[in-house]
Amino acid sequence: MSTPASPPAVAQRPLVHHTGFWYFPVAFVARLPFAMMTVGVLALVVAMRGSVALGGLTSAAVGVGVVVAGPVLGDLADRFGQRRVLVPVGLANGILLAVFPLVVATARADGLLLAAAAAIGLTGPQTAAMSRSRVMALIGARIAPECRERTFSRAMAYESAADETAFVIGPFVVGVLAALIAPWAPIVGAAVLSFVFVTAFALHPTGRAVPARSEREEMAPFRELLHPRMLVLVAAVFGVGLFFGSTLTSLTAFMDAQGAPEAGALLYGVMGVGSAVLALAVALLPERFPLRWRLVLFAAILTASAGAYTVGGSVTTVTLVLCLMGIGVGPSLVTLFSLAGHRSPRGRGASTMTMLASALTLAQALSSAVTGAVAESVSVGTAMLFPAGAAALVLAMAAVNASSSRRWDGEARAA
Known part of the structure; x- marks a missing residue:
């Protein structure tokens, strides 16, 4: 039995029709906790502990955690679907960010401080990578073949521009919140953004565009x-x-x-x-x-x-x-x-x-x-x-x- 072709009226529609208007704003704001946490941790530790060296080490611990966890989170998302990975990761990251000012204020051992920072990095929500993966899947499944190359080029251009804009805005927001409120404000702000926008991104209907391993043909070997x-x-x-x-x-x-x-x-x-x-x-x-x-x-x-x-x-x-x-x-x-x-x-x-x-x-x-x-x-x-x-x-x-x-x-x- 032949499989009916996709309706041409749907196939010719632009990418935003398949993502929904609010997808791109939500995905952009969901990038900000990732862009804010390294600089925010550095500023908080330097302000509260008075040590630039310790601040640098703590910030580096966040980066190491991100690097270690990134490929693992990507593999888990490919296997089990983005929603099952991003929801718990985003919530865990929000909790760790929210309690980090207390850790800085109360932890006597620097090792505990570094461990808390590494945990923030390990739970860093890989929103940008997940967004690219979703967009790629949507273009391959729902955009007409003759339009895919142009749509793909535009989508990747937007994603990269969004990344760079987030990494410009993120440190700026950290500086403003720290100057106007207190050194802990950027970290708490990042926690709120992680709770709200990373969760909203995880639960967005576009997450179904990238099926879990059980819902598709076998994955390519690692x-x-x-x-x-x-x-x-x-x-x-x-x-x-x-x-x-x-x-x-x-x-x-x-x-x-x-x-x-x-x-x-x-x-x-x-x-x-x-x-x-x-x-x-x-x-x-x-x-x-x-x-x-x-x-x-x-x-x-x-x-x-x-x-x-x-x-x-x-x-x-x-x-x-x-x-x-x-x-x-x-x-x-x-x-x-x-x-x-x-x-x-x-x-x-x-x-x-x-x-x-x-x-x-x-x-x-x-x-x-x-x-x-x-x-x-x-x-x-x-x-x-x-x-x-x-x-x-x-x-x-x-x-x-x-x-x-x-x-x-x-x-x-x-x-």
Whole structure:
């Protein structure tokens, strides 16, 4: 018996028809606890304990927890469905965030403080990765074949722009709440957002777009995630994370040398906003411009502008260079996630996206620590070389991907 085709009127409708209007605002706000918790923990510990070193260690513990848990949560979501994973994780994260100010105030042992911070990271809701996985599933199931490529490009552009905007807004909200209320306010605010919006995201009807393992054909084996066609993307995203961490830290050190350390985050925000805008603009590129060559072009722009950043100079010059860097980094990140979406092994969408997100987070944490140590112990000029090295890694991976992309994608289609 033949299976009836999907009604053309439904197949031709835009993605927002299938997600519902409120999906994207809810998914965006649900990103903010993740963007706020690392900076919020740092600010709270420094304010209440008076130790920048302990604050840095505590913040790093959150990052380590995120990296460890990310792939595990992605695998669990692929196996059992996003709702069953995100609801308990979001609630646990909200509880841990809410009690963390009490831990900071009462815990005498630093080990207990670090353990609490790591637990926050382990329960960090991977909303961005889960959202990409949902959107990918919806496009594959409900968008007409002739519209899928354009819709997919626009969706990935939006998701990357939303990530970057959240990571600009998150630290800003932390600073405002800490200044206007108290150092504990950002953490409590993140807890409320996690309780309300992460739960709302988890329970949103789009969660059914990604079925649990029991409701679909067999998942691809885990080793498919370790194929070179996937690892080259992970390495490139790791390079982007190195770029983000080293740029923010070296820029802060540069502005500190100018006598205005607080302006470092502001200038970084200039790059972040520009990067988000350019990330959205990627959706306007013609489909005949292949993803592999887009990545080479944007990685080359990133490398060239990061090279100019190493020269330093005046605040005006550095600001202009940051704008150029935004032109390269935002579109590069969009293209990498688009390639990952196309190559994601069968039934492994959430695992793929959390693997890339974890690589990004780990690289940011490592590069921030190393760049800060170099800026303090060697020189600011030396620290400003690090973004160029990170950009060179992205370009090298882009070249590897371009040289082997046809063969890898052919193997994937055959499989």
